[in-house]
Amino acid sequence: MFNVTRHQPGPDCSTDYRSKDVILALKKIFNGKCYLCEDKVTDPVVEHFIPHEGDPVKKFNWNNLYYACRRCNSIKGVTTDILDCCDAAINVSDAIKCLCPSVPDNNVVVEAQNCDEKTQNTANLLGKCYNEKNTGIRGISREALHEKLFEHYCKFIDDRRKLKNLDSSQQEKESAKEHLTQMKNIAYPFSAFWKWHILSDAFLNEQFKGIQ
C-alpha cells in the first residue's frame, strides 16, 4: 500500500462518479495503480472507500472515490475500518510489511507492524487481495497478479546481484542502483514490496541509508 496525495477541489462528481474527468483525475493521483494491490491497472473501477450503500453523499463524494482493480474491488466489498492511504498523517507503507514469496505459487507475506485495529484489518484485507483463490476467477486473477509481481521481483534480484557483484562495472552498479531507486518510488508497481525488501536486506539497506 502506498500514500496518495488527493488534490482539492476534485473534478465534478456530483452526478457521475465514473465520468472521464473523474477517472483521469483518479488515475493521476493514484499513479495508475490499484490502491490495494499496487498493480498498474488496465481495467480500473472506481471504489468507494466507505461503502455508499445507496447514500448519495458517500456515492458522489470526491474524497470517497479510490482507484482500484476489479479483483481488489470485489474482495474488499463492504469492508470498512481500514487504513486510509489518502490520510497524510499515516505512512501506510511503513504500517504494513509486504514481501514476495520465493516461488510465485506461494502466498505473499503481509504483516501489520503494530497492533492498531485498522492496521490489522488492512493487513488482513491485503493478504486476501494478494492471495485469495476461493473462486475460479480469483484463482486466475491471483496467478496473473503473482506472475507480474514475480517478474518485478526477478528484476529486483538481478539489480541487487549487479550491485553486490565485485565483477560488475561502475556503470552497471550505478544503473542497478538507479533502477532500485525507481522501484521504491510510489509511482512504481508494488513499491511497498521493494521498500520492504530493501529494509530487510542489510546490504541493500546500507546502500540506501539516508535515501528516501
Ligand SMILES: [Zn+2]
Ligand atoms: Zn488491486
